Amino acid sequence: MNILGIETSCDETAVAVVGDDRDQPAIRANMVQSQLAEHAPYGGIVPEIAARAHLDHLDRLIAAVLDEAGLGFADLDGVAAAAGPGLVGGLIVGTTAAKGIAWAAKKPFAAVNHLEAHALTARLSDAVAFPYLLLLVSGGHTQLLVCTGVGRYRQLGTTLDDAAGEAFDKSAKLLDLPYPGGPAIAERARRGNPRRFPLPRPLQGRDGCDLSFSGLKTAVRERVAALAPNDDQAVADLAASIELAICDHLVDRTARAVRWFRAHYPEGRVLVAAGGVAANAQLRVRLAGLAADAGIAFVAPPPALCTDNGAMIAWAGLERLRLGLADSLDAKVYPRWPLDPTAFAPKMPR
Numbered sequence: 001m002n003i004l005g006i007e008t009s010c011d012e013t014a015v016a017v018v019g020d021d022r023d024q025p026a027i028r029a030n031m032v033q034s035q036l037a038e039h040a041p042y043g044g045i046v047p048e049i050a051a052r053a054h055l056d057h058l059d060r061l062i063a064a065v066l067d068e069a070g071l072g073f074a075d076l077d078g079v080a081a082a083a084g085p086g087l088v089g090g091l092i093v094g095t096t097a098a099k100g101i102a103w104a105a106k107k108p109f110a111a112v113n114h115l116e117a118h119a120l121t122a123r124l125s126d127a128v129a130f131p132y133l134l135l136l137v138s139g140g141h142t143q144l145l146v147c148t149g150v151g152r153y154r155q156l157g158t159t160l161d162d163a164a165g166e167a168f169d170k171s172a173k174l175l176d177l178p179y180p181g182g183p184a185i186a187e188r189a190r191r192g193n194p195r196r197f198p199l200p201r202p203l204q205g206r207d208g209c210d211l212s213f214s215g216l217k218t219a220v221r222e223r224v225a226a227l228a229p230n231d232d233q234a235v236a237d238l239a240a241s242i243e244l245a246i247c248d249h250l251v252d253r254t255a256r257a258v259r260w261f262r263a264h265y266p267e268g269r270v271l272v273a274a275g276g277v278a279a280n281a282q283l284r285v286r287l288a289g290l291a292a293d294a295g296i297a298f299v300a301p302p303p304a305l306c307t308d309n310g311a312m313i314a315w316a317g318l319e320r321l322r323l324g325l326a327d328s329l330d331a332k333v334y335p336r337w338p339l340d341p342t343a344f345a346p347k348m349p350r
């Protein structure tokens, strides 16, 4: 199979073709066009600008990806696009393009959940088998889930307020560092002392696997207000303290989820991290240590497949279409689309 995947849910226009040769996944072409420059003057993502930028970039990117893959529309076995959760303007641009190609070339269409695409990426990169425990950490979502099959997710915990990526991004903004904040903070943190500024570790010792990052943001704001201007070392120290606090919290809550997972899914052998924050080097090292202590494997896709990309959408489309899960061409887009529809409120399963 060769599936074209289109990602337009936020501020990256991303397109890829992923295939499977004798059950081996193969990324044939994978391109990302970032919109950083378009949004930079506004200090955040402007949904209307994002939608228009997707429209500007998408056709060229699709042509370039097919060119690199050496394929035409007729060679495809399906077309997938992110249909949510995300900014609806961008989602409409991406799904409409995908539906148009699917209709014209008479190929099946897959409306992909962006979170499911993050969740399944470890199967593209490392052929991880179900069931596995997933820490999904991105700019808009922070969740602990058990993945038992395509379309089958059980949420163990979620953030009560901000997402982990949001904590990085908001802290970076307070420190006058560029967007996206995760890489900017990690880069400054390399020259910093992570013990200089004590920052809160929320929900410590509390039952369940829910998370919280809003107290951290408040504490960072107070620290920044007390910093002397142009004190580069203090910025590096605070960046290191922020990165450590976020990683400590993620590792603490994931450790609880690992214990629950080991007790309830003894056949499960893998902890997976996915989403943009899973590109963080410190987090990857610490989660690998946590998994090793629990006697299970740790898998995180390569950083370029953790942040938003087209290959993950194509792969999720491929996984769905080979199970016969095609969507109709009047499929809708969804600003919110939980992976576990039964998990309305943060809670811990019994």
Ligand code: KG4
Binding pocket: 010, 137, 138, 139, 140, 141, 164, 165, 166, 168, 169, 180, 181, 182, 183, 186, 275, 276, 277, 278, 279, 280, 281, 306, 307, 308
């Ligand atoms: O998955 P993603 O690309 O987009 C969403 O679906 O949200 O995640 C983007 C988030 C941003 O908050 C960004 O700051 C964070 O991932 N991020 C990182 C790193 N690279 C990206 N956070 C920490 N360390 C990184 N190296």
Ligand code: ZN
Binding pocket: 114, 118, 138, 139, 275, 276, 307, 308
């Ligand atoms: Zn994402």
